[in-house]
Amino acid sequence: MTPGGAGVAPRHPDRPHPETVPAGAVPAGKDPAGDDLAAYLRAQATEFLRALRAQREHGNGAGAEGAADAGRALRRSARRISAALHTFRTLLDPAWADSMRPELAWVSGTLALEHAQEARLDRLLLALHRLSGSTPAPVRAVVHAGAPAPAAERGSLTVGAAKAGALLERRLTLARTRAHSAALEALGSARFHAVADRVALLASDVPLAPGAATAGLGPLAAAAEDRLAGAVSVLPLVTAGDPYNAQALVHGLSPDPAPHPQDGPWHQVRLLLRLHRYAREIPRTAPADPRLRPAAEALTRHRDAAEAAAEAAQAARTPRIAPATAYALGVLHADQRHEVEAARFAFQQTWQS
Amino acid sequence: MTPGGAGVAPRHPDRPHPETVPAGAVPAGKDPAGDDLAAYLRAQATEFLRALRAQREHGNGAGAEGAADAGRALRRSARRISAALHTFRTLLDPAWADSMRPELAWVSGTLALEHAQEARLDRLLLALHRLSGSTPAPVRAVVHAGAPAPAAERGSLTVGAAKAGALLERRLTLARTRAHSAALEALGSARFHAVADRVALLASDVPLAPGAATAGLGPLAAAAEDRLAGAVSVLPLVTAGDPYNAQALVHGLSPDPAPHPQDGPWHQVRLLLRLHRYAREIPRTAPADPRLRPAAEALTRHRDAAEAAAEAAQAARTPRIAPATAYALGVLHADQRHEVEAARFAFQQTWQS
Structure with a gap:
């Protein structure tokens, strides 16, 4: 049951270890690339292991909030290790890096799903309340019961909005429960234990390629930046910078189901920006670029809104729903697609600043 | 059958006529207000009568386009006469002005309705095609038959979008037909003949108030501008100038039916701007202000989009429609409310420029 990990022997203990030059001993004028990269990877691996311990402690009865924090930290370090393996692949043992990356992607992807479903439900319920002109505060409290609550309990939601909220909650609670089970199953799997073992090795011992200690990180980091710049250059930024260009909803009623092909280049930029x-x-x-964080936030909002819009569209295909429910889901879909457009505008504004 | 006109005797032929000073004889340093106002009113009255003749000619079998042009010219001059009567009321016989204005408003309102219903249908069908990612060119041709056309004939519209289009077309074609009948009835009514007679008198003889010839138009025009500035000052322009503020759709799913109360101040500004x-x-x-035309266009677009959004919401309440139809109408409603928001942004940009 360890599809990705089974074929990958933990090879680096047997490998000659190039990271032998102590930090202070780097010849003057040389970029101590290997050192910096190795220190970063060791730190992230240590972070991963710490989060894993916290996750296991919280999993045994402690608070859900602690478990969520630990899960977030686990995903955070898994993404960073995976990214470093990708960007600085030539400074590392390439076979090791290539076998490790899909395993880390599987870990962060599997663990992210539960949170994503929960955040999507929050986003959609919040939007339903906003669109109903009602106070957003009691969103989760009010509609958390699962069954459609009476209209009075849902504040000033219309019947359609209330039913749409109940439908979305049924769908996304089910999806979240499934994601939770999948995450628990993953955390207990032999595949995950193999990944954890390899990260534990990484925490003490980074498999650098021969000569990495004297190579520069700069060119590889610059190459990553170039790939980002190339992907940004094909985005329709002139259109995105023109407010209310109405592009994000162009396929709002298209017979072609979600996801929208126009979102692809933006999702790609999000990954390259990361x-x-x-x-x-x-x-x-x-040097750090102050645009990076707001640009990344705009693209995350872009992705979240696109996925929420797709969920509303999918929910509207549920057989035998009332027209009022379908109408509310249509309004919600369009609202989230406008969020997509707003996020593109925000990215353009940040990027051109 | 002349409710507004019945009580109003055409009094001004019996009234002493103050417009006795020839244009060239105004004392130096005096503003020949009465002359300018009288000339303007005479010109608009003449325009009204010319358009009325054209309307009658076209009504007797000639082209619908000519009749539409004549109707537009008729409304255009009726609005201008009515506006001048309002703004410069103190320079005119006030009883005459007060009795004339509601009659002119009735004429322009009754004649405008058919065109408004037609434009609303065009706007909504165009939006449905845009939202379906299909070419907008054949909109009217494709869906003009009344009955829902097969999906293939509607280009790439989904079943929901096609059904929504057919439903809107049935509703708005019916409304347009009723408006057409009402306009024809109005044009043949004693009430309308009374208005036309009074406009014919105005074309030769403007009932100025005593002393109007020596009063200035400037203060009254400035007062109209002040009323506009006052109404603009209460608009939420800071919010409107922040793109994607998501305010226009805040009551998109509110149990309170359309029209949205938040639109009121904008509609008011539209009238005062006119x-x-x-x-x-x-x-x-x-001197002419170059902002006035684009600002007026933005507010007209605001009004049209708000009314189209309300129509989509109303159509969605049709009993026994399919969920897919309701969903498409929900998307359409939200799209038009975003047009409302876009129009507010355009107004803000124009006004602050």
Whole structure:
């Protein structure tokens, strides 16, 4: 049951270890790339193990909030290790890096799903309340019961909005429960134990490629930045910077189901921006760019709104729903697609600043 | 059958006529207000009568386009006469002005309705095609038959979008037909003949108040501008100037049916802007402001989108429609409310420029 990990022997203990030059002993004028990269990877691996311990403690009866925090920290370090393996692949044992990355992606992907479903439900219920002109505060409290609550209990929601909220909650609670089970199953699997073992090795011993200690991180970090710049250059930024361009909803009623093909290049930029941003976390790669964080936030909002819009559209295909429910889901879909457009505008504004 | 006109005797032929000073004989330094106003009103009255003749000619079998042009010209001059009567009321016989204005409003309102229903249908069908990612060109041709056309004939519209289009077309075609009948009935009514007679008198003889010839138009035009500025000052322009503020859809799913109360102040500004704009058409009132036309266009777009959104919401309440139809109408409603928001942004940009 360890599809990705089974074929990958933990090879690096047997490998000659190039990281032998102590930090202070780097010849003057040389970029101690291997050192910086190794220190970063060791720190992230240590963080991963710490989060894993916290997750197991919280999993045994302690608070759900602690477990969520631990899960977030686990995903956070898994993403960073994976990104470093990708960007600085040539400075590392390439076979090791290539076998490790899909395993880390599987860990962060599997663990992220439960949170994503929960956040999607929150986003959609919040939007339903906003669109109903009602106070957003009691969203979760009010509609958390599962069954459609009476209209009075739902504040000033219309019947359609209340039914749409109940439908979305049924769908996304089910999806979240499934994601939770899948995450628990993953955490107990042999595949995950193999990943954890390899991360534990990484925490003490980074498999650098021969010569990595004297190579520079700069060119590889710059290459990541170039890939980002290339992907940004094909985005329709002139249109995105023109407010209310009405582009995000162009396929709002298209017979072609979600996801929208127009979102693809933006999602791609989001991933490349993340790689670039993580590469900059390693010392001596390049000065920090203040645009990176708001740009990344805009693209995350873009992704979340796009997925929420798709969920509303999918929910509207539920057989035998009332027309009022379908109408509310249509309004909600369009609202989230406008959020997509707003996020593109925000990205353009940040990027051109 | 002349409710407004019945009680109003055409009094001004019996009234002493103050417009006795020839244009060239105004004392130096005096503002020949009465002359300018009288000339403007005579010109608009003449325009009204010309359009009325054209309307009657076209009504007797000639092209529908000519009739539409004549109707537009008729409404255009009726609005301008009415506006001048309002803004410059104290320069005119006030009883005459007060009795004339509601009659002119009735004429322009009754004649405008058919065109409004037609434009609303065009706007909504165009939006449905845009939202379906299909070409907008064949909109009217494709869905003009009345009955729902097969999906294939509607280009790439989904079943929901096609059904929504057919439903809107049935509703708005019916409304347009009723408006057409009402307009024809109005044009043949004793009430309308009374209005036409009074406009014919106005074309030769403007009932100025005593002393109007020596009073200035400037203060009254400035008062109209002040009323506009006051109404603009209560608009939420800071919010409107922040793109994607998501305010226009805040009551998109509210149990309270359309129209949205938040639209009121904008509609009010639209009317006051029109009064101000028309007042400036009279010579020597003030230099023309280049913002007025784009600002007026933004507010007209605001009104049209708000009414189209309300129509989509109303259509969604039709009993026994399919969920897919209701969903498409929900998307359409939200789309038009975003047009409302976009129009507010456009107004803000124009106004602050």
